[in-house]
Amino acid sequence: MSTDENKTTTMATTATHYTVAPGYRVNVRSGPSTQYPIVRALPLGATVAISCQKYGEWISGPYGTTKIWDNIAPGEYISDAYVRTGSDGFVAPRCA
DSSP: OOHHHHHHHHHHHTOOEEEEOTTOOOEEESSSSTTSOEEEEOOTTOEEEOOEEEEEEEEEETTEEEEEEEEEETTEEEEGGGEEOSOSSOSSOBOO
């Protein structure tokens, strides 16, 4: 296994999980805006691993108003306004 492969494996296995706001079934969308189709809805009490983050539509939620969207799986985004990251800024790398 090359050094790059080791880094990818290590990052994937040590991802930080964040709690979604209690009492909310958050819609997961295919892009960083409510204009994108809903892919699925997260169950109550969900936690998510954030792969990367990018700017998108402004959203107000229980954790403030933000234009940061969290990529939680390939082609799956949720507004950071519904995720308790403990920060008003980026907590993961920016998505390409």
